[in-house]
Amino acid sequence: MESSSALTLSQLPYVYPTIPSTNKNYPFWPASKRRSSQLSTRLQCNKMFVPGFGEATxxxxxxxxxxxxxxxxxxxxxxxxxxxxxxxxxxxxxxxxxxxxxxxxxxxxxxxxxxxxxxxxxxxxxxxxxxxxxxxxFEWDNLKRLAFKMVTDSNTRLMRDYVSETSRSETEK
Structure with a gap:
């Protein structure tokens, strides 16, 4: 399985700093609005949000x-x-x-x-x-494997076609 360079939401707490304990480093963060619950809250969602599907996922x-x-x-x-x-x-x-x-x-x-x-x-x-x-x-695991392979192969083919198409047009100029 290939790895993705995109970060999932569960990785965000490690990329972005947590809420500071003092306002020295972050003067724009109002001390009165900080709560102790904010300090321990972490994003637990690791799924991609898909807009535009209306009533159903x-x-x-x-x-x-x-x-x-x-x-x-x-x-x-x-x-x-x-x-x-x-x-x-x-x-x-x-x-x-x-x-x-x-x-x-x-x-x-x-x-x-x-x-x-x-x-x-x-x-x-x-x-x-x-x-x-x-x-x-019905072979559910096989469906997942086939769908993933189909998407991966299609993406690879489309990118290969695009690169070869743009490479040809650039060398012709």
Whole structure:
């Protein structure tokens, strides 16, 4: 893993001086406004603040996308299972998938519940598979490793392309 040159918030107390005990060195610091609690307070946050996500954190938005992706995955698994042992149910599921988008997993399942009693059983099966896949089969550590590698490789490629592009234009001048 590569190290970053950026400082985390937890490192700030070591970089910046703590609140002085006297006003000799810092005449701009009013003695009357100092409290003993300020002297022992340290920043405990070591996460990066991400502005602009409104009501949810980036992790919450990623979780919502994964939730919908797990529904998509469950539909694929159930369809594959049905294709071999219940072709009639497979055809019904595929017709339903053709008519209803899978971009919102909960809406998809809720609509399927209300379609018919046979569709209700399919929806229950999809929700069961979705939960089992998320809990037991999805490789969370592998996702983290792959996402990190993807970001690192992409950053390296973009920087390499930029440097080679700017190097060429400077030597041509």
């Amino acid at each position: 980036p992790e919450a938005k990623a979780a919502k996308n994964l939730h919908n992706f797990f529904t998509y995955t469950a539909v694929k698994i159930v369809a594959s299972q049905l294709e071999s042992y219940n072709p009639e149910a497979y055809v019904e599921l595929m017709e339903f998938v053709d008519k209803h988008p899978l971009d919102d997993g909960d809406k998809f399942c809720a609509t399927m519940f209300r379609e018919s009693s046979r569709h209700k059983n399919l929806a229950l099966r999809i929700m069961e598979v979705r939960s089992a896949y998320c809990q037991k089969d």
